[in-house]
Amino acid sequence: MKRVRHSLAVRLTHWLIAFSGILLLFSGFGQMPMYARYNVVKIPGLAWSSDYALTLILHYVSAAVFTAVVVFHLVYHLRREEFAILPKRGDLGESVRGFLAMFGLGQEPENEKFQAKQRVIYAIIGSTTLVLICTGLLKSYKNLGAIIIDPMILQWTAYIHTIFGMIFMLLLIAHVAALLFKSHRPLIPSMITGKIDRRYAEHHHSRWLDGEGK
DSSP: OEEEOOOHHHHHHHHHHHHHHHHHHHHHHHTSSOTTTTTGGGSTTOGGGGOHHHHHHHHHHHHHHHHHHHHHHHHHHHHTTOOTTSOOTTHHHHHHHHHHHHTTSSOOOOOOSSOHHHHHHHHHHHHHHHHHHHHHHHHHHGGGSSOOOOHHHHHHHHHHHHHHHHHHHHHHHHHHHHTTSTTTTTHHHHHHHSEEEHHHHHHHOHHHHTTOOO
16 A cells, blocks of 8 residues: 655656766866866767867756756645744754664654654755755846946855855765665655655654645
8 A cells, every 4th residue: 555755846856866866066177177187088979078168058057957956845745834944943852763763773753744864854955955056046146237246255156156066965875775775765756756655654754644744
């Protein structure tokens, strides 16, 4: 028996952010430049990756999609008053218990629709995403015309954007790596079909089935 966990809008939002985020990272690192130096251009199909103009266009297009989808995500859940993913008091302590349970050290806490560690990670990824969008918009603002911005501000904006881009990449890798754990694998189909096995939900999200944290 299956239980509906994610709507079509949520699933599309998730995958659009993921794919546009990956393209942003790829095109962003291509601006440094890195791909000619480390022979990425020799990989079949990636000879274009060292072309600054092409990677810049890809970066801007991906950024537009990424930003639009993030705004949609925020407005969509705000209008529907869906806040189950937002961190709550006590989540840090429960997150530690949850991480220990992943390695067989202790029992996992009873969870709502999202586990405490998922809510904490969402807050971290969300904050990183907003910093990337804001700094990216400021970096792009100077290209709109005869606009003068303090060079020191632009330099620090570029530093922050790059640093948070690397943090975003590490978070993305950690997000994917977490799915290697057996206890997380049943969540993968839910981001494709929108449904989750009820027996899994009873074990890992019992409070959600009881009507909490919708």
